[in-house]
Amino acid sequence: MDRSTDIELRLLIEAIYLKYSYDFRDYSGASVKRRVAHALRQFDCKTISALQERVLHDPTAFMQLLQFLTIPVSEMFRDPSHFLAIRQEVVPLLKTYPSIKIWIAGCSTGEEVYSMAILLREEGLLERTIIYATDINPNSLEKAKQGIFSLESVRAYTHNYQQAGGTQSFADYYTAAYDYAIFDKTLRENVTFADHSLATDSVFSETQLISCRNVLIYFNKKLQDRAFGLFHESLCHRGFLVLGSKETLDFSAYSKQFEPLVKQERIYRKS
């Protein structure tokens, strides 16, 4: 791609922001560029300008493009040792709160939400917990609300669950129907799914724990700092922040305002 492509890309991102208020301007450039290039092929558009014209005049086309711009790669109990560390190091402290609010930011299609709900149920905390599960992609949120996952992927999740210190049989949490696993809807009784953007929205509640995993890698440093600022504001005194296995506060302006609880597992506490 040449320089004109970079200009077109900036214009597209700006147009999306002006028209639809979705703000990708401070996303990491290399990945956005690849995803737009991928979308071009799917939309059968020759140039980004042509794609821009389409999405500006057709909200349905924008919703399709949004599916390319967001990355719904997730799994339940991803990085099992992370969930084991939450169980062992964080849960005992969470138990000291009479009621608990948890924010799962960038929850995508819900895998992180169900993982957390299952862990909390096994620790006897789910009934006194409210989980806010937020994402910018309404299609992902809709899938998350349904809690239906392919049986094939659930087989991999089962392995993760066991490694993560699960105390039951994972099959207790879902009903198999054809090729799908329908998750127990009581797991999401206290879950509020909501549209929220870390790029444009503000804090909506005080929380004891925030989980934001494999979301921040798609942001540039400036937007990461905005997100860390929101998390810092939302978390109660000594609240917990948990990140993805390759995400770190080390390069952030907020690195001093959190301290690692289990550094290897990216579990931090507000200082």
Next chain:
Amino acid sequence: MNEAAASPASVSGVQAIVVGASAGGVEALLSIFAALAPGFSLPIIAVLHLPDERRSQLAEVFDRRLHIPVVEARDKEMIQPGTLYFAGPGYHLSVEHDRSLSLSQEDRVHHSRPAIDFLFESAADAYGPNLLAILLTGANQDGGRGLAQVKQLGGITVVQDPLEARVDVMPKAALALHTPDYILTLSRIGDLLASLESSPC
């Protein structure tokens, strides 16, 4: 393609080096980096295809064997001169325009994540003509497209001589896509890298 094997004595203006390797890659990488002296001034960013395990010992192993610092690439880290960065398992590694590193989890490319293509293409965007890209031994097609992009944006491309490569699929696939500036043996690639140290950038 014989002209591609010409002496690389004229290489200059390089500000960063990217390297991709797959099957047989550990030995190949150790071989080309062995001659680098402490204080080597250029950053090197490498993707070696690995089994998808969460933690990799690659950086530690290379750090013990080489004279330059070796680390696993971290998201949003600014690229430092004289450091060898390895992509960790399970994430793509890219170079941003501000010459920082970023990770992502887009779909696999040629069954690989990290993908050599993604590193090469993004580094080409960031460094343009000041990039040197090297593709080594491997059993799949990753890297060829990225190498072509490096060339198109004015960077210098090197493919390991397929006759010497432990597995020649990857070098051959790259050669089918574009003609690199040089086709070299590992020992000549090592000489080329060592010679860059003294050239102004």
